[in-house]
Amino acid sequence: MIEAGYLFQQKGYHGVGLSQILERAGVPKGSLYHYFPNGKADLALAAADVAATEVLRIIDASFETAKDYQEGVTTFCYKLAKYFDIHEGKIGCPVSATLLGGPDDAAFRDALKGIFEKWMARITAHAVRLGQPAPDAALNAQRLFLSLEGSWTLARAQRNADVIRNLPSLVC
Amino acid sequence: MIEAGYLFQQKGYHGVGLSQILERAGVPKGSLYHYFPNGKADLALAAADVAATEVLRIIDASFETAKDYQEGVTTFCYKLAKYFDIHEGKIGCPVSATLLGGPDDAAFRDALKGIFEKWMARITAHAVRLGQPAPDAALNAQRLFLSLEGSWTLARAQRNADVIRNLPSLVC
DNA sequence: ATAGGAATAGACCGGTCGGTCTATATTTAG
DNA sequence: CTAAATATAGACCGACCGGTCTATTCCTAT
Numbered sequence: 001m002i003e004a005g006y007l008f009q010q011k012g013y014h015g016v017g018l019s020q021i022l023e024r025a026g027v028p029k030g031s032l033y034h035y036f037p038n039g040k041a042d043l044a045l046a047a048a049d050v051a052a053t054e055v056l057r058i059i060d061a062s063f064e065t066a067k068d069y070q071e072g073v074t075t076f077c078y079k080l081a082k083y084f085d086i087h088e089g090k091i092g093c094p095v096s097a098t099l100l101g102g103p104d105d106a107a108f109r110d111a112l113k114g115i116f117e118k119w120m121a122r123i124t125a126h127a128v129r130l131g132q133p134a135p136d137a138a139l140n141a142q143r144l145f146l147s148l149e150g151s152w153t154l155a156r157a158q159r160n161a162d163v164i165r166n167l168p169s170l171v172c
Numbered sequence: 173m174i175e176a177g178y179l180f181q182q183k184g185y186h187g188v189g190l191s192q193i194l195e196r197a198g199v200p201k202g203s204l205y206h207y208f209p210n211g212k213a214d215l216a217l218a219a220a221d222v223a224a225t226e227v228l229r230i231i232d233a234s235f236e237t238a239k240d241y242q243e244g245v246t247t248f249c250y251k252l253a254k255y256f257d258i259h260e261g262k263i264g265c266p267v268s269a270t271l272l273g274g275p276d277d278a279a280f281r282d283a284l285k286g287i288f289e290k291w292m293a294r295i296t297a298h299a300v301r302l303g304q305p306a307p308d309a310a311l312n313a314q315r316l317f318l319s320l321e322g323s324w325t326l327a328r329a330q331r332n333a334d335v336i337r338n339l340p341s342l343v344c
Numbered sequence: 345a346t347a348g349g350a351a352t353a354g355a356c357c358g359g360t361c362g363g364t365c366t367a368t369a370t371t372t373a374g
Numbered sequence: 375c376t377a378a379a380t381a382t383a384g385a386c387c388g389a390c391c392g393g394t395c396t397a398t399t400c401c402t403a404t
Contacts, residue, residue: 006201012273014186018392029393035351037312039393090276096325101273104262111331144341146322146335152269154323159286163318172355190362200383201363207381211363359393359396363380369382374375 001025005047005135007097010093012101013044018091044098045111051094052115056122058083069137072126073144074168081150089159092152120145143171173197176245177219177270184273185216216270217283223266228294230255235298241309244298245316246304246340251334252320261331264324292317315343 004025007016018040036042058079066072068165086090091097099112112130120141129135151164177199179188190212194201199259208214238244256263263269271284292313299309316339323336 004307010276012184012186015273017390018391028351030352030354030395033393090273094183097272098327100264100269100325100328101187104183109329116326125247139342143319146319146326146339146342147315147321149325149327150318150321153265153272154288154318156272157268157281157288157294159281167318170311188361191360202365203381205363292377347404348402349398349400350401353397355394357394358391361389362387363389364385364387366385367383369380370403371380373378 001047002050004043005094006049006087008047008092009094010087010097012097013099013103013172014101015098024028031066041103041105041108044102045107048095048111048115051098055094055119059119059122059126062105063130066126066130068128069130069132069140070128070168070172073172077148077164077167079107081155082154084152084161084164089156089161093149094155096149099145116145139141140171147171174222177223177266178213178259178263179220179271180216181266182259182269184269185212185271185275186273186330189257193245198247203309213275213277213280216274217279220270220283220287222289223270225292227266231291231294231298235295235302236303238298241299241302241304241312242282242344244302246344249336249339251329253336256324256327256333261328261333265321268321288317297317312343323326 004021007021007024010016018032020027020033021043029094032043033039036046061078062076062079063069063072066075075150095115097114099108102108120138123141124137127140128134132140147167147170148164151167155161176193179193179196190201190204193215204215205211207220231248234248234251235244236248240293242315267284267287271280274280276284292310295313295316296306297308297314300306304312319339320336323339326335327333
């Protein structure tokens with residue numbers, strides 16, 4: 001399941017074959033269609049959901065111990081850069097590659113939209129908690145999010161996470 | 173050729189079939205493999221190159237008539253938002269979808285890296301020409317580029333170009 | 345101990361994929 | 375006018391795609 005997510009993130013929805021996923025996960029086809037009757041599409045949505053929740057967890061872990069917003073952003077970007085490096089620079093935003101690359105389906109689009117909103121809301125909440133005025137907090141969270149998505153893309157093109165690590169100085 | 177580019181941009185490298193491209197372009201297979209002996213991969217690289225050059229043209233058109241950097245950014249984002257709307261919100265960054273979704277190939281990655289660098293260099297040059305100090309100009313160009321990539325992604329998820337139109341107030 | 349549902353296992357299917365190849369049409373050069 | 379080069383056209387290929395289906399194994403409740 002998590003392994004499946006990595007493959008989707010690396011190669012995009014249409015870039016991985018079902019057989020490749022199943023082989024890597026060590027699971028036969030029967031089991032997949034037992035748990036996910038709609039097959040690949042369901043699997044991709046589930047994998048994106050797992051990845052999205054993991055990012056939320058990283059956001060919390062980064063901001064909870066921070067004494068101000070900037071420090072939280074710095075920790076957050078550092079953690080994501082490390083995640084990027086672990087996967088050898090092949091993985092960008094863990095959800096957009098999976099969902100935007102998939103079928104042109106309302107369910108996929110809405111899922112992605114919802115995930116992005118959750119991320120920004122969570123960052124905004126931490127910013128407010130750390131003393132930012134509410135309107136600034138929302139703007140800064142959006143700034144961070146948009147730049148982060150861009151950094152993921154650029155980092156993949158460069159096979160180098162430095163642009164992610166330098167993000168805090170760019171958006172704070 | 174240009175039509176092929178749109179398809180790649182919408183559906184990603186693996187999301188379009190060769191036959192679909194050829195049908196839409198009204199071209200038989202023989203012609204494709206006459207001009208692009210390496211088939212789909214060559215075609216994708218060429219399509220990305222065409223799209224990248226078009227973006228450069230849009231950058232120039234936006235900044236040449238502007239009286240300051242902010243005005244150029246505003247015009248630029250407006251033009252891109254219009255492009256986004258024309259394609260019914262299905263097209264994001266015209267090169268990353270084509271190239272990042274493709275095979276895990278150094279040629280693809282390097283092409284993408286080169287395109288991104290060209291874009292940022294061009295924006296930086298305009299910023300300098302419009303009176304920004306050189307170090308600020310490069311930073312602002314990167315800020316704009318990263319946020320723009322993010323906006324393209326978010327705009328697709330939302331099927332709405334507003335986030336692109338609001339970009340100038342976020343990065344200037 | 346055993347009946348019955350849940351889960352595993354993978355053979356199998358039609359369709360489509362990217363790519364090759366031969367035959368025909370069109371243009372260019374002498 | 376004709377021969378050679380260039381470009382068009384699409385039938386055809388093996389491989390692999392996502393998905394279905396049947397057979398078997400595993401677990402659990404009685």
